[in-house]
Amino acid sequence: MGASLRALRALVLLSGFYLLGVVLLAVLAGLDYAAFTAGLHGPALFKLAIVSVVLAVPIVRGMLMLRTPKGEPPAGVPVTEAQEPQLWQTVRDTARQVGTRAPDEIVLIGEVNAAVSEDARLLGLRAGTRRLYVGLPLMAGLDEMQLRAVLAHEMGHYANLDTRLTPLIARGRAQLIRTIGHFHERADHKVATERAKQEKKAEVRIAKGKKAKAVDTTGQGALYRGMARIYTAYGKLYMRATLSSARRQELAADLASVRVAGRDSTASALRELNALDSAHDFYMGSYATLGVGAGLLPRPGEVFGGLRRLLDARSDELEDLRRELSTEPTSPYDSHPALAERVARIEALPDDGRAGQAARPALELLSAPGDALATLEQAVLTPQALALERVDWDDLVHTSMTHYVGQGAQDVREALTAEGAGPELATLLDAVDADPAVRWRITDRFPKSEQASAATGRAAREFARPVLRRALSQLVTADLTARGAARWQLSWSESATLRYASEDFEERLGLALDAAVADLPDTEPLRKLVLAP
């Protein structure tokens, strides 16, 4: 379907929304009038009129929503052609191959994503400023050809004029969703008020010594829900009409990628995106922000750039993510078809002889990748984050883990002190030697599961034993790290581990902890190992 035909359909669908509102209002007014002429008078007519007015409000409110709420554009760093000539050249090449005008701005962002936007004017009928957003984490995971494939896909949307129509379609969707929301909101509110009213009545009945009636709110808000259902039905029609073509647009854009970057680079880029997304999320949570609680960030450029180290170290794990693609669209309203379907369509194309073409890492398109990554931090991170201390990765892991274990140990020390056994490991071991039962009084001060609180006798002790062992272990770790006898070790392929002074230390420590938490405790091994090395 051509762009103008799609534009027409988008307009028709949007006006359908207004038409629906007008028709519903007319029906309401018609009912009132019919009731009046049929001889309905007095309070009954008044009540009917009230009901229709109440129902009309959300309809009118939905129609009066004149402006689509604007989504915030992603924060990023705009780069000029002078700053990044190679990137611009790549983008221009790709645009030419796709057959569209190159973007007017390129903005580097901190997401695993590339996106295009166009400030469309006159409901999308005239061209506006085109912006291309490219994520540096995305570039970190792709080679140049894969990046071209992604860029070509996005610019395929320009060529198709999809970007211009998007606001129009989005506006229709937003209005529908908002109107349906209004009705549901009111229905919920009505049910809640009715429930409160009935519960109050029930309380009064109970107070008078009578049996309370069960609260029943079925039927409440039914009118609102009925109206919402009418709009939902229209919404479904709307979605079906626009989504199928949106998904066709995506597949067409994929074909543009294949023309530009070759079949294999396009398919592998899509697979890579699947893996990169999870890898980036994991990286941000477990590495980049690991030190935030301890007031630390990695060195400038590493907040986003460290991802490359993770990708190198965990390539086997990522291989699974590249292989297993989702067969479901991310949501029924997502314009992209399921990833597995897109990749399958691409891989089914005939061999274009471009398999195994050599390509450099996409980040090398930037004149100074390290600087770009560092500049991005300034644009994306909050002022609070930017104020944090910057340290090397090794120190970041050691210092922040030490900080967190220390925090955990603080709770333990408080419990120890409260039972007269604190706050140090030495004082605790002395207290255990004097009275082994002090251990269970200490663990009683920690939060417990429902089952652990219900347990009695020895079972209660067995619930407490792992808690005690963990607490002891925290104290030991805090002690060892504080005096440099153990160090947290960064690993890009696994979680951080504690490195002790000697090889067999860990095993001996395990046995010593077991002995200290046993029914007949022996604190000697722990003393020898940790306190008097």
Added chain:
Amino acid sequence: MIGLVILAVMLLGGGFKWAKARRGAGKREESGHGGAAARAAVERGFVPADRLDTEHRAPVTADERAAVAAAGTGDWQACAAWLEAAGKDWDERIRRVQVLSELAAVEDQWLLAWRSAKPQDPTAAVVHADTAVQVAWNVRGSLSASQTTQEQFRIFHRLIAQAQEAAHEAQRLADPADPVPYMVEQPIAMALGYSHERYRELWTQITERDPKVLAAHTGALQYWCRKWRGSHEEAREFARASAAAGGPGDLLTLLPLYAHLEQEMATGDADPDVYYKQPEVVAAADAALADLAAARPDDPRAGRLRHVLAWVLYWQDRYEEALEQFRIVDGYIGAAPWTYVADRKARYLRVRDYCVSRVPEKA
């Protein structure tokens, strides 16, 4: 939603079974109605409902009461002496181990004192091992897997593994003739899911030391039941072999009756009124009666057999013989088959009072 459907099906199934049981009972209770039957039983010297002991299967002796009290005051020497007094009566020894380990699973200061005073004591070691099994199950609880938390499973598995170590330690310390430390491993084998081969090895360890320990046989029967690691067929086969291995008075005729009880309980749609009247079960009951006649009159294990026998004879409509068993064991109902249901008292009274109503009073 699916959960609700399953729940509904289960409730309907349960309700159906209950209705069927009631119908059977109703048919049988034509002669005397509820309260009247109960009054009649009491008038004829049977113990009234409120005086039934639901925890024990026989009166608790004075020395046992003293040992339990001693544990409460931390006097482990008294507990040890009571346990040692069982001598080489292995059935009595394992019973006393279990009495003490049940106490220790709740409050074990006396056991800790005992073990620190005599770390190499074989008796303390075996009580310790059996206690570990009890504690593991107390942590695990008796709810279904879906209602048991990760924490409970984690601790359960750790404790069962420790119980196994403790059992092996007890076996190492024990008198080489003593099968009890191996019997303590039987429930561990069920929890850890020993293979048939490994279980047979354990069984050989027990039977080499004494082939006729009744508690060992009933423990092994549990393993061979369908609900654990076996099947109805394997359980019946094991029970037949056990009965054949015992001489008159050894009471191993309990095993076939037990196997039938387990199978009937496990088969939801079996009508007990039909099931227990099969010739094979009638023959098993006859053999048990003959076995009891040959047994030592004061054999404390006889109660276990009499309780199951009373139940089986009742379903075989042999009310007079059933009533004879009831007369002997009446008052103490902490035994199978009554313990297999939540309201053991109701089950016991329904069966006993019905038998009373069907047997005319002798002049």
